[in-house]
Amino acid sequence: MRDFYFLFIRELNKRYFYLKKPNRIPYKYLILFFEELSMLLSSGVLISDSLECLALRFPHAKTQVIIRDIYKQVVDSKYSLSQAFSQYPKSFPASIIAVIEAGEQGGSSLLAQRFKDLSERISYEQSLRSQINRACAYPLLVVLLSLGLYGILLEVVFPRLADLLRSLGSDLPPLAKAIILFATISRRIWPFFLSLTILLPILIIFARKSSKFKKIIDKWFLRLPIIGEIYCFTKASLVCRVFKSLYICNQPTPYSLDLCIKLITNDALKSGLIRARFDITQNGSMLSTAFAKTGLFPPLACLAIEIGERTGKIAPALDRVSEYLAKQAKDRLEIAIAVINPILTLTVVAVAGIMLISFFQASYQIIYATK
DSSP states (O other), X not given: OOOOOOOOOOOOOTHHHHOOSSOOOOHHHHXXXXXXHHHXXXXXXXXXXXXXXXXXXXXXXXXXXXXXXXXXXXXXXXXXXXXXXXXXXXXXXXXXXXXXXXXXXXXXXXXXXXXXXXXXXXXXXXXXXXXXXXHHHHHHHHHHHHHHHHHHIIIIIHXXXXXXXXXXXXXXXXXXXXXXXXXXXXXXXXXXXXXXXXXXXXXXXXXXXXXXXXXXXXXXXXXXXXXXXXHHHHXXXXXXXXXXXXXXXXXXXXXXXXXXXXXXXXXXXXXXXXXXXHHHHHSOOOHHHHHHTTSSSXXXXXXXXXXXXXXXOHHHHHHHHHHHHHHHHHHHHHHHHHHHHHHHHHHHHHHHHHHHHHHHHHHHHHHHHHO
């Protein structure tokens, strides 16, 4: 047996044992991380000591490793605080880094307030996502259960009833025949609809890679009833919150708008914000006037921003507008749920009722045929 000798021993970076690229912190832990940082800094704890404390005691292992790496970079003076955070762009995008960078220039108390603002902003975004997910969950569950019920009735129950009636020398009622005919046609064309359901999103994704088709698709998406309005209100509320966070950090308006533009993926809305930036920087327009031309903000929101500009209270005005737009999005979502859920339920009950009626007709016919 051969002998083995150690040539050298090297400590590996521990984060590679815990993290896989991309390094994304879950939203609930990101909110908790910013809340804890804000609390520690507002209590007078130094930023290095705060990071060290969280690196040792944070409840989530992967987040703990990221905090440990940020702490090490700050203590070793490799990067500033914002630069250390920017090493993890999946967890801390440019809009967050800008707020942190502005906060660290104003000392611990201002930095604590900025972390608190970030925590509230991310919490707000997460609550909107949760509301949308809850709104979509019930209709999706109803559709899946109803499809399962229809599949059992059409593929198992009715074919056996038809075979039984044929063996007794009888025939199915007209309603049952119509349902079985529909099932037969559906059985033949379902691969086409399944392929269309799978291929259509893929085609849209590939079409959006072309700037021309992407703008057309995004413009038509905004025209969708209820969905387009909810999307516009949600994005406008987010823009107000981000712009307000950067404004109170004394960031230049063009820079703040650049970060807001990066948050928008819809080209139709993005082009409106680009025009707003051009009007402010080149034509000297007021923020409310530029926002009014984007098509993203309703007239009442622009009026509130204009009043805030004239009174020198832009940040509170943006805060109120953000809350107003978020409420509008929530109201539209509740209206959509209130309309869609009863219609969906009535449709499922009606179709199931027709199938059950035809089933009982066929059962009675079997009973009469056996007498």
